[in-house]
Amino acid sequence: MSRPDDPVLTVDGLDVTVPGGAHAVRGVSFTLGRGESVGLVGESGSGKSLTCRSVLGVLPTGCAVSGGRITLGAGATDSAAELTSFTRKQWDAVRGRRVGAVFQDPASYLNPSLTVGRQLVEQLRVGRGLGRAEAHARSVELFTAVGLHRPEEVFHQYPHELSGGMLQRVLIAIAVSCAPELLIADEATTALDVVIQAEILELLQRLRAEQGLALLLVTHDLAVVAESCDRVIVMYAGEIVEDGPTAEVLAAPAHPYTEALLRVASIGEWGRRTLDIIPGRPPRTGAELPGCRFADRCAHTVARCREAPVAPYPLDSGHRARCLRPAGLLGASPGPVTAPAAAPVPRGATA
Amino acid sequence: MTTALLEISGLSVSYGRRATALRGAGRTRVLSGIDLTVAPGEILGIIGETGSGKTTLARAAVGLVRPDEGGIGFEGRDLTGLRRRELREFRRSGRAQFMFQDPLRSQDPDMTVRQIVAEPLAAVGASTRRERAARADEALALAGLDSGALGARTPGQLSGGQRQRVSLARAIVTRPRLLLSDEPVSALDASNRNLVLSLLDRLRRELGLAVVVISHDLSSLAGIADRVAVLYRGRLVEHGPIAEVLERPRHPYTALLTASAPSVRREHRLLPAQLRADPGREPWPDARGCVFAPRCRFAEERCREEPRAVPVTGSHPADSDSAGSHSADSDSADSHSVACHRAGSWRERLG
Secondary structure (H helix, E strand, O other): OOOOOOOEEEEEOOOOOOOOOOOEEEEEEEEEEEEEEEEEEOOOOOOHHHHHHHOOOOOOOOOOOEEEEEEOOOOOOOOOEHHHHOOOHHHHEEEEEEEEOOOOOHHHHOOOOOHHHHHHHHHHHHOOOOOOOHHHHHHHHHHHHHHOOOOOHHOOOOOOHHOHHHHHHHHHHHHHHHOOOOEEEEEEOOOOOHHHHHHHHHHHHHHHHOOOOOEEEEEHHHHHHHHOEEEEEEEEEEEEEEEEHHHHHHOOOHHHHHHHHHOOOOOOOOOOOOOOOOOOOOOOOOOOOOOOOOHHOOOOHHHHHHOOOOOOOOOOOOEEEEOOOOOOOOOOOOOOOOOOOOOOOOOOOOO | OOOEEEEEEEEEEEEEEEOOOOOOOOOEEEEEEEEEEEEEOOOOEEOOOOOOOHHHHHHHHHHOOHHHHHHEEOEEEEEHHOHHHHHHHHHHHHHEEEEOOHHEEEEEEOOHHHHHHHHHHHOOOOOOOOHHHHHHHHHHHOOOOOOOOOOOHHHOOHHHHHHHHHHHHHHHOOOEEEEEEEEOOOOOOHHHHHHHHHHHHHHHHOOEEEEEEEOHHHHOOOOOOEEEEEEEEEEEEEEEEEHHHHHHOHHHHHHHHHHOOOOOOOOOOOOOHHHHHOOOOOOOOOOOOOOOHHEEEEHHHHHHHHOEEEEEOOOHHHHHHHOOOHOOOOOHOOEEOOOOOOOOHHHHHOO
């Protein structure tokens, strides 16, 4: 559960610019409590990956944090670190040690010419200062902990000898080897078969429970979040449009974009039915719009939505939405928005 | 009984060096004894994990792979008996088309959208340049794309969803009877996935196109497929009307797949952990018997003998598919079959 008094990560008013100076992430603020699991959801271009890469200090070339603070650890304590001002050397003390990360394509994060065991040993020796024998023993323990069968054999294998699911387990073992406070999984299960995806998600939850690490799960798939996150943060066109406890947000989405995401998500029903889409497309990255950034695709837009920026409006128990409707500011009754008429399928939906 | 468009019977395929008198073990069996039919206007989903043989099955269906045994009938003609030249003519006729995975790699980055879409017509060789451009525009319109706005662009200037629809337009430009699509939507977000699936559904309705969707991901079939075939290590383990197979799976592997598929709703569903084999169990002597036994929680002595596919009794095909008007009326095609010794009894052991 969220414990605001003991935050692991505090992102406050984060702005990120892309080459050309456009603001791709705007005023993003959220906190992650110790041992909490939070899902960061949005379509491609929503700024979710730039947000998590800012936390890791690995923004693509030309992108930069232009405003806001990212704090690791509780604000006033010795271990608190203000990441946005970090030098390269300071980052080395954080990345892989206090913050671990796994990404979509595990093979590209491993050295193909070294055995996976050696790569984990290296991390343990550099990161935790273990001796050779200790590091070997600990590696085998970690490989066992992430559910790799015959860990002693896997230790001596090269990345090309392992399947995608096994490689992702190796990456997770490396990411948690230095007992980080925070683990970031950026689309870490997207490319895997469903059966393996479910196993990896379960593994992440188990590590969270056993090691008390906070988990930031970045994904485009609301269904993944539904099953493994305490809280969900929904991003659209660079902004957080809604956040709150997962069960509450899914049961009563307050922002029309969340509601639309929910309508297109997998519901585990297989009979013939009409499939919904979200009509239109998001604004150009960093487009300067006077009002709500979702207004062009929203079924409820009125003139006021486009006049001025919409601030996040607190609903209840940590649930916020950046929309005038549930906030009761449009005169309509507050509460979850109703589904707009089913979108016409499919001609001319975009293009 | 409707005539099947595609009729696969007893299909087996191996890869590797040709067996010699001295060494017969040079080849790996990737498909064994596959029976499948596809009727005009029907959508069949083939589900399987990496390495299950699903792509090989699709390639064999259009004559791109020579089978060891079995027949592939297309419009009543046996493709396995064709000579090399006849087979090439068949492929160039564009009666059966393949829609490739990963448009970014399968589309020439220097060609315009219109050229990419018109290219298969050049192989057919009949029409003039002007006719080809007109046919390309027609195919783009069927794929929900505005040829006026997009026809002169290159793939790099399109979004992922648009590129996938260009692949679709290219595949249908020859007015095929059968479309095989390999992972048509797994790289797309949920809204674009629904858009492309709706397009496939419309094409089968309006053109009577038969569609085979190959995927590792059940959500690639949601809402549109009539039937599903579940492949595991080259064997068809379960096959039948989609709602029946996925909502009341009879094979433990199908049950594991549906339990693992993430969903924003989770009601009355099994958990993947209830279906996985106990990790402490003795390793299965995997050379013989049921292909799933090494991973099956319910495997027992009789599973050392390979199970044959048998019709499921006590099913209710009538209530499973309310939109049955599009599907084949052939009785064999509509039946639910499963290859598992324990199909009727494993649920009792769920605990």
